[in-house]
Amino acid sequence: EEADPAAIVAGMFAAGGNHTGVRASGAKGVCLKGEFTPAPGAAALSKAPQFQKAAPVTARFSMGGSNPKVSDKVKPVTRGFAMRMNDPAGDMVFVVISAPVFSTRTPEQLLAALQARAPGPDGKPDAEKVKAFVAANPETTRQAAWLNARPVPASFAGVDYWGVHAYTLTNAKGETKTAKLKFVSADKAGLSDDELKAKPDSFYADELKERLGRGPARFDLVAILAEPGDLTNDSTVQWPEEQRKTETLGTLAVTAIEPDATCDARTFDPVVELPEGIAGPADDPMFAVRSPAYAVSLSRRTN
Numbered sequence: 431e432e433a434d435p436a437a438i439v440a441g442m443f444a445a446g447g448n449h450t451g452v453r454a455s456g457a458k459g460v461c462l463k464g465e466f467t468p469a470p471g472a473a474a475l476s477k478a479p480q481f482q483k484a485a486p487v488t489a490r491f492s493m494g495g496s497n498p499k500v501s502d503k504v505k506p507v508t509r510g511f512a513m514r515m516n517d518p519a520g521d522m523v524f525v526v527i528s529a530p531v532f533s534t535r536t537p538e539q540l541l542a543a544l545q546a547r548a549p550g551p552d553g554k555p556d557a558e559k560v561k562a563f564v565a566a567n568p569e570t571t572r573q574a575a576w577l578n579a580r581p582v583p584a585s586f587a588g589v590d591y592w593g594v595h596a597y598t599l600t601n602a603k604g605e606t607k608t609a610k611l612k613f614v615s616a617d618k619a620g621l622s623d624d625e626l627k628a629k630p631d632s633f634y635a636d637e638l639k640e641r642l643g644r645g646p647a648r649f650d651l652v653a654i655l656a657e658p659g660d661l662t663n664d665s666t667v668q669w670p671e672e673q674r675k676t677e678t679l680g681t682l683a684v685t686a687i688e689p690d691a692t693c694d695a696r697t698f699d700p701v702v703e704l705p706e707g708i709a710g711p712a713d714d715p716m717f718a719v720r721s722p723a724y725a726v727s728l729s730r731r732t733n
């Protein structure tokens with residue numbers, strides 16, 4: 431039985447306080463522009479136009495969740511990075527997070543997680559319900575555990591971002607490879623507890639403005655190549671990426687802040703907006719459901 435994307439989106443809004451005019455996730459964020467330059471080896475893996483020649487990029491950094499006032503200092507919230515690399519033959523969209531795994535394995539499990547954590551009349555989730563859900567669904571704790579074990583990123587540009595799904599890359603000869611994608615920050619930095627204490631609740635936007643005034647913020651796009659047995663249908667499981675072969679596909683340079691309107695008029699759809707030469711996993715139920723969910727959120731926040 432399929433979980434209804436509209437029900438999931440309603441649960442996402444409820445969890446963050448039912449704010450209007452904002453995204454169901456990534457409600458707080460900064461719109462950007464930049465450029466993607468493919469690496470020499472990228473074309474051997476994928477025939478996507480963006481892996482043959484440089485492409486202009488619209489992008490957005492964000493804090494996970496539907497609360498536009500969430501503090502930048504919170505640890506177990508994913509930082510998000512959405513991007514559209516333009517090409518007349520087909521845009522390429524990635525919507526990635528600062529953790530190698532997603533929090534749930536199926537849409538049904540996501541809906542159940544949201545329902546278990548739904549705020550009650552006092553604005554707080556029922557602790558007993560949360561406890562029971564977690565006990566029955568232990569894999570849903572992996573993402574928060576991963577984030578809690580690491581420092582708060584000093585910058586939206588100072589952390590790595592993962593496309594948690596397994597993609598299939600197809601080259602011009604029709605050869606295919608399965609890979610997870612990772613955007614590796616050129617300037618990784620986390621905050622110590624003392625540094626974190628000294629920060630205001632919102633500092634990422636100002637930090638980014640200042641940083642981009644000095645020069646672009648760069649990320650290498652790295653393909654982590656699958657080996658037999660690596661799961662493609664479960665985004666709560668991290669591949670042992672230190673033991674996997676990797677191939678650098680290119681460099682994304684974020685160059686300037688864009689007006690919010692540039693990012694707000696549409697949604698970044700990571701399912702539908704892919705050119706020939708790259709495809710999402712057919713067997714990962716968390717992948718396909720993103721498209722209708724993002725559309726529901728877009729229509730709620732723009733109507």
Ligand code: HEM
Nearest residue numbers: 453454455456490510511512526527532697723724727728
């Ligand atoms: C599985 C991995 C996922 C990742 C990495 C991810 C990441 C993100 C990020 C970074 C954003 C902010 C986009 C922006 O700045 O415009 C976002 C938005 C959103 N996400 Fe996800 N997400 C994932 C899965 C899902 C799933 C499974 C659902 C629901 C079924 C979902 C629902 C949404 C919605 C509704 C939005 C708001 C879209 C908009 O209003 O434009 N996400 N997501």
